[in-house]
Amino acid sequence: MTMNDEPLSHFRPAQGPGDWAEVPVHAYKQEAGVPFKDITRRVLFSSPELAGELRYFEMAPGGYSTLERHDHVHAVLILRGRGHCLVGSEVRAVAPNDLVYIPSMTWHQFRATEGEPLGFLCLVNAERDKPQLPTPEERAALERDPAIAKFLAE
Ligand code: MN
Numbered sequence: 001m002t003m004n005d006e007p008l009s010h011f012r013p014a015q016g017p018g019d020w021a022e023v024p025v026h027a028y029k030q031e032a033g034v035p036f037k038d039i040t041r042r043v044l045f046s047s048p049e050l051a052g053e054l055r056y057f058e059m060a061p062g063g064y065s066t067l068e069r070h071d072h073v074h075a076v077l078i079l080r081g082r083g084h085c086l087v088g089s090e091v092r093a094v095a096p097n098d099l100v101y102i103p104s105m106t107w108h109q110f111r112a113t114e115g116e117p118l119g120f121l122c123l124v125n126a127e128r129d130k131p132q133l134p135t136p137e138e139r140a141a142l143e144r145d146p147a148i149a150k151f152l153a154e
Contacts, residue, residue: 007047008045008047009021009022017079017080017119018042018056018058018079018080018117018119020042020044020056023042023043023044023056024042025040025041025042026040026041026042026043027040027041028040028041028057028065029041029066034066034133035066035067035133036063036064036065036066037059037062037063037064038059038060038061038062038063038064038112039057039058039059039060039063039064039065040057040058041055041056041057042055042056042057042058043055044056044121046126050126051125051126052123052124052125052126053123053124053125053126054121054122054123055121055122055123055124056079056119056120056121056122057110057119057120057122058080058117058118058119058120059081059083059110059111059112059117059118059119060112060117061112061113061114061115061116061117062112062114063111063112063117063118064109064110064111064112064154065109065110065111066109066131066133067086067107067108067109067133067134067139067152068107068108068109068131068132068133068134069105069106069107069108069131069132069134070104070105070128070129070130070131070132071104071105071128071129072104072124072125072128072129073101073102073103073104073124073125074100074101074102074108074122074123074124075099075101075122075123075124076099076100076101076102076120076121076122076123077097077098077099077120077121078094078095078096078097078098078099078100078118078119078120079096079119079120079121080096080117080118080119081096081112081113081116081117081118081119082094082095082112082113082116082118083110083111083112083113083116083118084110084111084113084151084154085100085108085109085110085111086107086108086109086148086151086152087100087101087102087106087107087108088103088106088107088108089145089148091147091148091150091151094110094118094120100120107134107138107142109151109152111151111154139152
């Protein structure tokens with residue numbers, strides 16, 4: 001759980017695309033041995049008075065998030081760039097202003113298109129379970145779908 005100790009400023013102006021005053025840039029994850037590439041995390045809203053937390057993730061061109069699933073859901077709004085997203089058995093292109101909902105225990109991954117970053121807002125429960133990675137068998141099952149195999153190989 002990420003909770004800031006200091007109260008949030010009422011106004012934190014944008015300083016550029018994917019950049020806000022008083023919002024530090026963090027590593028995507030702290031865990032070692034979890035696959036991902038060229039992706040950062042910013043917590044935009046987090047307060048004990050909120051049951052949720054709003055984060056901003058940004059992948060450099062060709063970057064990707066971890067292929068994972070968990071009990072908690074994600075509510076995503078694409079803010080900048082282009083990429084592709086796997087949700088369950090479906091791979092879709094995503095672009096600014098698209099909404100993506102990731103249900104509980106559904107495999108998901110975001111990948112930025114080569115040559116463009118991909119930035120998105122992601123709302124989650126402040127208290128949430130730890131992501132699960134696919135076993136080799138679960139990954140092989142996903143890759144039986146040619147579209148998913150192509151997406152995972154990008
Ligand atoms: Mn996730």
